[in-house]
Amino acid sequence: MQEEKILFTEYSTEKDTFLYNVTDLKAWTKYEFKIRSWNTAGYTDSSWIMVETKQAQPKGLAAPRVHHLEDNPHNLFITWTPPEEINGVLQYYRLQRDNITFPFSFDTATVNYTDEDLMAYTMYSYAIIACTMGGCTTSLPATIRTLETAPSSVGLPKLITISATEINVSWSAPLIQNGEITKYTLLTNGEQRYTGKGLFSLISSLQPYTEYQFILIVCTNGGCTSSPPASARTHEAPPTNMRAPRLKVTGSESVEVTWEQPTYPNGEVKSYELRRDGDLIYVGLETRYHDFTLMPGIEYTYTVTANNIKGSITSPIARARTNPSAPSGVSPPKLQPSSLSDIFVMWDPPARSNGELLPTTPVLPPGSWGPPAGPTILPLTFLLPSSYFRRSITFSGTSTNSGSS
The missing domain is CATH 2.60.40 (Immunoglobulin-like)
Known part of the structure; x- marks a missing residue:
């Protein structure tokens, strides 16, 4: 039994009605009050009367605790505890994310929730709301960042052909990075040509007039994502390694000459020039020529020149003697x-x-x-x-x- 406490003493007794406002009471709590009247002979107490205070909003509501789920960058697990002072009958909980209240509530027995379909590597804040008939209280927010994952939608690298042996490759960070970019990796025809955090790379030592495929791989601590392939062709260069023509003596007055394109055309061959003893006898794209009206028993020399828009290459000399x-x-x-x-x-x-x-x-x-x-x-x-x-x-x-x- 609690000890009695004198709240107020009135010495002006001439009134017919007395009034006193009791403050600092606890909400949703029963109190008993009585009146004690004094005179010179002593005092007399009234009977006790019980009064219950109204419900009020809860107090002492702690911020929720927010946890990551292992290997899941799109979900968070939120838990909370009841308020220290309920101040009434607890009716329900509500949850806020980034100051927006969820459109549903939780019964008083539920103290956790898994929030799904979140953005990876994004800051979120959560607050819990506890409500009684006397009102609602909102906790302080708890802030957390979701886990990292692989970047989303890596764009095509930008390719600019510089020369017959160089292509400049540049790129931008993904619009949705889903984490801190740890490295960019550039593949050229499947071969790693660059790794780092830069946004461009000059790829050199390439073959002239050759198409190359580039793929950009962007990585975070949560994984890597590859771009679609992008292709570019190096510029043309003069052809190289033209082999000597093959000669077949077909009689005393004719030689058949055949040849192959250069080992490295380095572009589109526009024409071949066939020379006999230094004199031009054929220009065209054929790789075979039958040379007639020759002299019997004479040795002839032949060379073939391959031409593209950047230059030409002449083969070594081939020799043949017509039949006598x-x-x-x-x-x-x-x-x-x-x-x-x-x-x-x-x-x-x-x-x-x-x-x-x-x-x-x-x-x-x-x-x-x-x-x-x-x-x-x-x-x-x-x-x-x-x-x-x-x-x-x-x-x-x-x-x-x-x-x-």
């Missing part, structure tokens, strides 16, 4: 008697040897042979006086054919 054929243009020998039994025979080489001439052989009596080709005078001896003779000179090349006159 029988000499042509052989004039009759000139005969001049020099005595009763001697005749001088004179002849010229053929107009066209059509190959390498073998020793010139005049048809003579056994044991007599002529020298090699050239203007020659050969004496014929042991002939009968005043007789008619017919002789021929034979010129021979490396071919099995022969011509005579």
Whole structure:
């Protein structure tokens, strides 16, 4: 039983009605009051009367506690405790996020809630509201940042071709980073060419006139996200490594010439130039040419030049010799008697040897042979006086054919 407490003493007793306002009482609490009247003989107490104070808003409502859920950057777990002074009958709780009250309430037995579908790596504040019939109290806010996750929607890197061997690549941070960017990684045709926190990189040592694919990977502590691939082509450069043409002798007057494009065209080949002994004989895009109207038994040299818009490359020299054929243009020998039994025979080489001439052989009596080709005078001896003779000179090349006159 609580000790009685004198709240007020009235000494002006002439009134008919007395009034006193009792303050600093607790809400939703029963109190008993009585009146004690004094005179010179003593005092008399009235009977006790019980009064219950009205409900009021709760007091001592602590801020909620907010927790991360493991590996879940989009959910938060909120818990709270009842107010220290309920000041009435607790009816319900309400929850606020960023000063916006949820459209639903919680019964008094519920002291936790999982907030879902939140933005990753975003600051949120939560406050709890406790209500009685006497009013509601809002706690101080509790602030927390959601966990990091991989960035959202990484944009295409921007590509600018600088030269035949360089491409400049630049990029921007994702609009929704979902965390602190820890690094950017740039892949070129699947090969890592840059890692760091910069926003550009000059990619060098590339091949001319080659298309490259670039992918940007952006990472936070919560994961990484790749951009769609972006492609760019380096500029053209003069072609390199042109191999010598292949030659196929197809007769005594023709050679077939074939070739391949340069190992590194470094661009679009606009034309090929074929030269024979330094003279231009073909311009075009074909890689085969049949060279006719050549001379038999002659060695020819061929080169091929490949051209693009940036320059050209000429192949090494290829050599081929046409097949020989029988000499042509052989004039009759000139005969001049020099005595009763001697005749001088004179002849010229053929107009066209059509190959390498073998020793010139005049048809003579056994044991007599002529020298090699050239203007020659050969004496014929042991002939009968005043007789008619017919002789021929034979010129021979490396071919099995022969011509005579």
